[in-house]
Amino acid sequence: MRVLVVKMSSMGDVFHTFPALSDAMRSIPGLQVDWIVEKSFAEIPEWHPVVNNVFSIELRKWRRTFWKKQTRQAVQAFFQQVNQHHYDFVIDAQGLLKSLWVVRNIQTGTKVGFDWKSAREPLASLGYQQKVHVPNKQHAIERLRQLFSKALNYDYSLNSPIRYELNTADWSKPTELTQHFDDDVYSVFLHGTTWDTKLWPEEYWVELLQKVVDKGRKVVLPWGNQEELERAKRIANSVKNDQAWVPDVSLGLTTMARILKFSDFVVSVDTGLSHVAAALDVPMVVLYRVTDSSLVGAKGEHVMYLESALSKQYIKKFKNAQQYESSLVGLTTENVLSLLKGKVTKI
Template identity: 60%
Template sequence: MRILLIKMSSMGDVFHTFPALSDALQAWPDLQVDWVVEEGFAEIPQWHTAVDQVFPIALRRWRKTFWQGATRHEIRTFFQTINQTHYDLVLDAQGLLKSLWVMRKIGSGERVGMDWQSVREPLASLGYQRTVSVPKAQHAIMRLRQLFSAALGYEDVSASPVQYRLDTSNWQRPDSLPTDFQNSPYYVCLHGTTWKTKLWPEDYWRDLLAKLTASGQKVVLPWGTEEERERALRLAKSLKNDQAWVPDSPLGLNAMARLLKFADGIVSVDTGLSHVAAALETPMVVLYRVTDPELVGALGANVHRLASPCARQYLKRFQSDEQAEQSLEHLRPDDVLNALESVV
């Protein structure tokens, strides 16, 4: 059986799909999966053993220049390339009108997705030839596992342990790591995220880093934006003897994944990279100040999740200093250190 999977973004959503793929491959050992994914995440699907072809789509870029002849030509060429392959089934695991637009341009395969009550954008369900009911009040990984089992016709195994089944057998530590980090254990601290309310205070980071490095451990502080770079440099400056490394430039996705894979442990705020680490099964503690780990949190055998009393409120701004302080309950440096010791 060959299927086309449409799951274009975001990074966390892409990783959430891997356990469902693992289930499907277990049920259908000869399964071949081609995957439509945003071009910025095109490296990721190739890490799973079930994936054959990856089709990097530039939907975000096309939107900005849709009226231009060059863009329309690129779109035609993209779908002509996909339609050279015959599919038994096309599965929309995104559940949005934009993913339905992609699906409708595929010339073969039964179009399957979630039904009106289950899908993220209900109107999308009207474009499917077959719909699947998936309860909403559960983790995204569980929902995808149930979607795949119903779509492909095998027993629902979503209650069984999550298996990502990424092929990392040939991976090595990234070449960009300094020499003294190449052969030494190190921790990674993922301190950057999109919402300010999800950030962990810098004085908490300094406290944790001081305790981690007191026993001779080394720490890596990756960054992706200028604001994150400046924070990383401030944190590194608080330590002695070059025990922290701040990359000179942002790491690419492949290098970042390898950095996480070979870490002894990871401490992370709620960010897409926490899902990468969970899939790589690196011991990790994830901090949830204002987001609910039960629905969208990193999930894996070596993940310890810490949540504040505000974790289900999805606050993009705090209404008071008291609320900001409440969002740090159960997330003090000693809480994090104890949790880290329990998984490392």
Template identity: 55%
Template sequence: MRVLLIKMSSMGDVFHTFPALTDAQHAIPGLVVDWVVEEAFAEIPAWHPVVDRVLPIKLRQWRKQPFAKQTRAQKNAFFNKVNEQRYDLVLDAQGLLKSAWVTRQLNAPKVGLDWSSARERLASFFYDRKINVAKDQHAITRLRELFAKALDYPLPNTPIEYGLNHQAWLPLEQAPNPQSQPYVVCLHGTTWQTKYWPEDHWQALITQLNQQGLKVVLPWGNAEEKARSERLAQGLNEHQAQRALEVWCPPAPLKLDEVARLLKHAKAVVSVDTGLSHVAAALDVPLVVLYRVTDPKLVGAQGQKVTHLCSPLAPHYIKKFKLGQEQASLQGLGVDDVLQMLNKQGACHG
């Protein structure tokens, strides 16, 4: 059986799909999956052994200039290439109008979520077969159920298994050697200001980890994150003089596969709510995720070694603090709370 999967973005959504792929691989001998994904995430699907071809799509770019000559040419070339392959079915695992539009361009039976299950209900009109999946479940659970119903196998009652081919990944050459210098990765970059963890909290955590013989690694992906990493690496803030810290800050932004290798060989990872937390979860690294103003119930990082720390305001998705909320959003997210969770996971000793 050959299936074409439509799951284009975001990073978290892509990683949420892996456990369902693992279920399907176990249930259907000889299953082959090709995957249409946004170009920015094109290297990720191939990490799963059941994925044969990764088909990068420039949908975000096309939507900016939908009537441009170059856009039309790229669309035609992309769909002509995909339709050269025969598929037993196309599975839209995203349930959005944009993913449904992509699905409709493909020459195979089309399966997706029904009216009551899709995030954008009108998407359900584009499918030949419609699947009902309850919405009040974590995204990973929903996807496992969708795949089971779409591909006709019993939904397994087993723990989450990402099933990625990461066993042979070597440590990152330029990073600290995990054997001689065990390290903790701190993922401080995220999208909303309200999701950040204060820099003085990060610095206090770094100091505590150093005292336990652990180096700290501070990857970054843009100029703002680089500046924060450098401040933390130098032990600088407006209240303190410079302190000597055992920290490695990459001199250049790392590629996604390099970040993944860095995470895989970490002693532990501490992260705010960001896409890279899902990468760490999929790699079975001890992980503590700080949910300051977002709720992990439906889309949080999940895995055998994942711990969530949630503030009382986590369910409220606050993008701008009102009076009194900023301090309340840090309740339960103190440095000692993080260290306690790392100790429980056995990850806080060098």
């Protein structure tokens, strides 16, 4: 059986798809999977053993310049490449009108997606040949596992163990890391995210860094944009003797994943890289100020959560100082370290 998966973004959504692929791989002998994903995430699907071809799409770019001849030519060339292959099923794992447009441009295979009550954009369901009902108000991972099992007709037991099963056995520490920390034990602080309301205050990171460094540990502070770089430098400069490392350049996804894999533990806000760490089975505490971990949280055997009373409200801008403070209740450095004591030695 040959299947094409359409799951283009975001980073967390891409990682949410891996357990469904692992279920399918275990249930269907000889399964072959190709994947359409946004170019910026094209490295990620290759990490799963059942994935053969990864087609990197630039849909975000195309939508801004669709009137240009060059864009239309790029679209045509992309689908010509994909349509060289025959598929038995094409699974829309996003349930959006934009992903439906991609699916409908694939010439072979039964088009499968969420039904009207299950899709994020219900109108998308009208374009599928096979519509799958999956109850809402479940974690995205469980929804995708159910979608794949019903689409490809294999048994799935609700809440069965999550398996990412990524091809990481041959990975080693990147040279960028060993040049700074040799073979020392280190942790990673993932401090950057998309919404200001999801950030953990800088002074909290400084406090946590000091406590971790006092235990003789070193810390990596990665970054993805100029604002995050400046914050990482300020946090790192709060301790002495190069105990904290801020990379000179923004690291690629594979390099960052290798750093996460060999870390002793991770502390993270709600951000895409938290899903990478979860998939790599790294002990991790994730801080949820205004987002719901039960629906979109990083899931893994060694993932621990700290959630505020506002974590299910998806607040993008705080109304007042009281709401700001309420979003931090329970998200203290002491609580982070308390959770880690059950997973990490000498902390």
